[in-house]
Amino acid sequence: MEEFKSLRELNPQLSSSLDWEYLGSDLAEVIFSKLPTRSIVRATSVCKPWHSIIASARFSASKKPWFFLxxxxxxxxxxxxxxxxxxxxxxxxxxxxxLFPLPSSQEESFVGSSGYLFSSTFARFSFAKILKRNWRDTSPLNFSRCNPLVGVYSDESDVPRFIVVGGVRFIGGLVDIEERLAVEIYDPRSDSWELCPPLPADFPSGNSSQWLSSALFRGKFYVFGISSFFISSFDLSEHFWSEVQTxxxxxxxxxxxxxxxxxxxxxxxxxxxxxxxxxxxxxxxxxxxxxxxxxxxxxxxxxxxxxxxxxxxxxxxxxxxxxxxxxxxxxxxxxxxxxxxxxxxxxxxxxxxxxxxxxxxxxxxxKIISFCSTVCLDSILRGGRDGADQKELVSFA
Known part of the structure; x- marks a missing residue:
């Protein structure tokens, strides 16, 4: 406020509404980028200059991941x-x-990862950007499943791909010992799934996100047994599993x-x-x-x-x-x-x-579903259903 006071002292005729213009678009952009996500969205509604700065393609703000329950x-x-x-x-x-898929039954599950939300049932697999409603069904998985582990990574052309590991195939988590669920990788460009080797046999069939945790790290998708303490990693380039360790x-x-x-x-x-x-x-x-x-x-x-x-x-x-x-x-x-x-x-x-x-x-x-994920500010500010998502994000209590 001292800076704005000095401006008025230099020019008493200067109105307070014009003081903000002396910040300049570059400085205003830096200030906006430091604000929490909802404050940034609110700022777009204050005036046309602010909306123009925040909605511009060059505006970016690196935000900490949100915790979802x-x-x-x-x-x-x-x-x-x-x-x-x-x-x-x-x-x-x-x-x-x-903003979330309304479960059609107890068997439907969803999980969030790297800015995306995924829904899986025994009949379909779908995804959307977090805080967006434009859900997209993929082509059918080769192995239908519920409660799988899901990860998001980018290929050589910087296009996101989704890896699906584990899960259960039957109501109540019953296990088909004769059939292990293969790892599948989704390519959104071709709407196709690539079959890859399943989890190593050390991980019992029917392992789901309820008993496993996962992490994407340096080109590998790690799977870890929460209580079994088994760990193995899947190489996202070469498509093979490492030796299982404890x-x-x-x-x-x-x-x-x-x-x-x-x-x-x-x-x-x-x-x-x-x-x-x-x-x-x-x-x-x-x-x-x-x-x-x-x-x-x-x-x-x-x-x-x-x-x-x-x-x-x-x-x-x-x-x-x-x-x-x-x-x-x-x-x-x-x-x-x-x-x-x-x-x-x-x-x-x-x-x-x-x-x-x-x-x-x-x-x-x-049941409580929890995950930690980034929120894509760009999709909120420059996408959606005629600004409906922006308005709802501002009004969330």
Whole structure:
């Protein structure tokens, strides 16, 4: 404000509405790029010059990934609710469920990754940009499945491709021992699926995203057993699986694999004589050796899990992307408390904090779907149904 005051002192006739023009488009663009996503969208409605700057093709803003929670009620589908946490605004956003596929049955599942949302059933596979409604069905998978692992990567021509791994083929997760689900890679240009070798036999048939975690890292798609601790990687160029190894630091009860910045991270709950702790380890992708890099502060652990029961940690979940790792409790009566670990730049240091409480949930959920993903600001600002998505993003409570 001091800068604007000096402008008025130089020219008392200068109106406050013109002061902003003295910023210049370049400086205004820098300021807008630092704002949270919803604030950027709101700024497009303030005046034509601001809208022109933000809507221009050259405007870009690198935003931290959002944390998404979708509560599914298996009895009354209309009771489903969706939320997103913007770490830069430090706020939860209640999303309209119309942005997500309304499950036609209990067997339909979806997951988010790298700016895309995927829906899979035993009959179809579809995708859309996150926070967009333009859903697109793909050609049928060679092996229909539900609850698979899904990853997004770019080929040599910088075109996104989708890799689908694992999942279940039958209602209730029944397993066909005679038929393993092959890995399939989707090419959106030709609307075709390429068959690749299935998960190694060490991973039992019927493994789904409920029991596995995955991470894309340096041209490989890693699959990790949350409780089995088996790990293997699929080479996205050569299309083969690495030898299966066991990755289990001492005392770990269960853990999740996350691709975080320029490192592969294992995040898991440990049990030791001093009591439980939630630890992070950096993984050497060549040797699978691990080194501890962080431990969640005990006060945060007690905030997220405050029961004295032996199984109090069974509801723990962990997702991450970019430089953020979220740990949360999916118990409804606790209203899904969560905390986040943020890696800070090249120093490798990280900071922990509890995130605000989730907005009041109106309904009970039978299943919680969670993921961490970037949000494509470009598709919100320069796409959609005549600006409907922009208006809804601004108005989300």
């Amino acid at each position: 979708y509560g599914q009620n298996n009895i009354y589908l209309k009771n489903n609710q969706a939320f997103a946490f913007d770490p830069e605004a430090n706020e939860w956003i209640k999303l309209p469920t119309s 990755l289990r630091p001492p005392g770990v009860l269960f853990s999740f694999l996350v691709s975080c910045q320029d490192r592969l991270v294992l995040a898991g709950l440990c049990n030791s004589p001093r009591g439980p702790s939630f630890n992070l380890w950096q993984i050497d992708e060549k040797t699978m050796e691990f080194s501890e890099i962080a431990i969640m502060p005990q006060e945060l652990l007690h905030c997220v899990f405050d029961s004295d029961e032996d199984d109090k940690f069974a509801s723990l979940k962990c997702v991450g992307f970019g430089n953020l790792i979220y740990i949360f409790n999916e118990e409804h009566h606790k209203n899904y408390p969560a905390c986040v670990c943020e890696f800070n730049g090249d120093s490798g240091r990280c900071s922990w904090r509890r995130i605000p409480s989730l907005p009041d949930t109106e309904n009970n959920f039978h």
